[in-house]
Amino acid sequence: MAKKALVIIQDGVGDRPIESLGARTPLEAAQTPNFDKLADTGICGLMDPLSPGIRVGTDVGMLALFGYNPLRVYCGRGPIEAAGVNLEMGKDDVAFRANFATVTDDGSIVSRRAARIREGTGALAEALDKMTLSDGTQVMFRAATEHRAVLVLRGERLSHMVTPSDPGPDMAGEKVLEIQASLPQSAAAQRTARLATEFSRKAREILQNHPINQERKRNGLLPANYVLLRGAGVRRPMRSLAERFNTRGACVAGESTVKGIAKMTGFAVISDPAFTANLDTDIMKKAQAALNALKDFDIVMLHLKGPDIASHDNDPAAKSRFLEQVDTACGYIMAKALAHDNVVFALTGDHSTPCEVGEHTADPVPVLISGNGVLRDNVKNYGEHACSSGGLGRLTGNQFLLSVLDLIDVTYRFGS
Numbered sequence: 001m002a003k004k005a006l007v008i009i010q011d012g013v014g015d016r017p018i019e020s021l022g023a024r025t026p027l028e029a030a031q032t033p034n035f036d037k038l039a040d041t042g043i044c045g046l047m048d049p050l051s052p053g054i055r056v057g058t059d060v061g062m063l064a065l066f067g068y069n070p071l072r073v074y075c076g077r078g079p080i081e082a083a084g085v086n087l088e089m090g091k092d093d094v095a096f097r098a099n100f101a102t103v104t105d106d107g108s109i110v111s112r113r114a115a116r117i118r119e120g121t122g123a124l125a126e127a128l129d130k131m132t133l134s135d136g137t138q139v140m141f142r143a144a145t146e147h148r149a150v151l152v153l154r155g156e157r158l159s160h161m162v163t164p165s166d167p168g169p170d171m172a173g174e175k176v177l178e179i180q181a182s183l184p185q186s187a188a189a190q191r192t193a194r195l196a197t198e199f200s201r202k203a204r205e206i207l208q209n210h211p212i213n214q215e216r217k218r219n220g221l222l223p224a225n226y227v228l229l230r231g232a233g234v235r236r237p238m239r240s241l242a243e244r245f246n247t248r249g250a251c252v253a254g255e256s257t258v259k260g261i262a263k264m265t266g267f268a269v270i271s272d273p274a275f276t277a278n279l280d281t282d283i284m285k286k287a288q289a290a291l292n293a294l295k296d297f298d299i300v301m302l303h304l305k306g307p308d309i310a311s312h313d314n315d316p317a318a319k320s321r322f323l324e325q326v327d328t329a330c331g332y333i334m335a336k337a338l339a340h341d342n343v344v345f346a347l348t349g350d351h352s353t354p355c356e357v358g359e360h361t362a363d364p365v366p367v368l369i370s371g372n373g374v375l376r377d378n379v380k381n382y383g384e385h386a387c388s389s390g391g392l393g394r395l396t397g398n399q400f401l402l403s404v405l406d407l408i409d410v411t412y413r414f415g416s
């Protein structure tokens with residue numbers, strides 16, 4: 001019987017010892033009997049998404065976990081987000097990652113995420129979609145998860161070499177940045193900067209007066225009256241995982257960045273409105289979707305955003321609770337899938353997000369692989385400390401995925 005792999009990716013799972021948890025990490029403090037069972041029967045290690053000491057974003061961490069060298073294929077956040085919302089990019093298009101934000105009349109940022117707006121962004125995006133800019137450049141605009149959105153510019157002589165208007169995290173009170181050509185001698189870059197600025201101004205006028213924002217103000221909520229832009233990029237052709245290895249993959253996810261990477265790498269995307277990419281996501285429904293996908297696909301990625309959300313909110317207790325829920329869901333899949341005895345389980349994350357830092361760091365991520373035919377080491381628990389003495393040692397995200405693919409016999413031999 002053909003072997004299958006289930007890779008559970010817990011976003012931002014890695015952490016540091018926290019005093020209030022008895023100098024344990026949220027993963028170590030959580031009760032995770034199923035993860036521990038996998039650790040006990042499998043092989044563990046620590047993973048650097050790209051290489052030791054390099055902090056990565058979810059996009060880069062996920063590209064590595066999907067088997068790509070981000071240094072070769074990374075094309076900016078914009079095109080990934082565009083793929084995540086099913087926006088087909090032409091070869092001359094430029095895509096931006098966008099945020100709905102709250103900005104004052106003088107350009108000061110009150111909230112970079114419009115207080116994490118979750119309702120009505122579809123209608124706001126529709127109001128900006130299909131705008132035509134002064135030189136005929138076309139605008140495509142789509143809402144993504146929560147406050148996130150995507151802008152694609154379609155026209156002639158565009159360039160992705162432009163700076164962001166978004167000053168970055170924790171910049172409340174800062175001014176919106178002026179979008180400029182990051183390659184000043186490039187006429188295309190200067191032109192694109194002007195067009196992105198024109199879009200931002202027109203978008204602001206439309207959003208200010210939009211009924212959804214009027215209602216938000218009446219209800220005491222911050223209006224989503226501005227679109228912050230960053231991560232400009234162009235489409236870059238990529239060979240799908242199925243072309244590179246004899247394998248078919250599926251990805252169960254709610255977050256549009258992850259869905260975008262899955263699409264770009266040739267994975268089937270399995271999603272549902274109940275997959276919120278937040279702490280309130282329906283974990284058991286995701287587990288069931290992953291279990292179903294194992295029937296039709298060789299490798300199934302199950303992505304959970306919750307741990308990263310709790311970490312950014314500096315909430316280690318919430319992170320532990322979420323990890324416990326994933327452990328329960330993992331136990332459910334183990335009980336059903338192990339009956340066939342042909343599923344290799346892998347636990348990983350796309351990077352570490354320590355709760356006390358509230359941001360991604362370069363701390364390595366605890367990982368494990370367990371299943372029929374997988375070597376065993378002496379590690380008995382899934383946690384940062386325990387995994388540091390595991391048999392996988394220290395490996396990169398790419399090497400981790402290759403190890404999993406090898407265990408399901410879809411890789412090829414180097415040499416004759």
Ligand SMILES: [Zn+2]
Binds near residue numbers: 061350
């Ligand atoms: Zn992440």
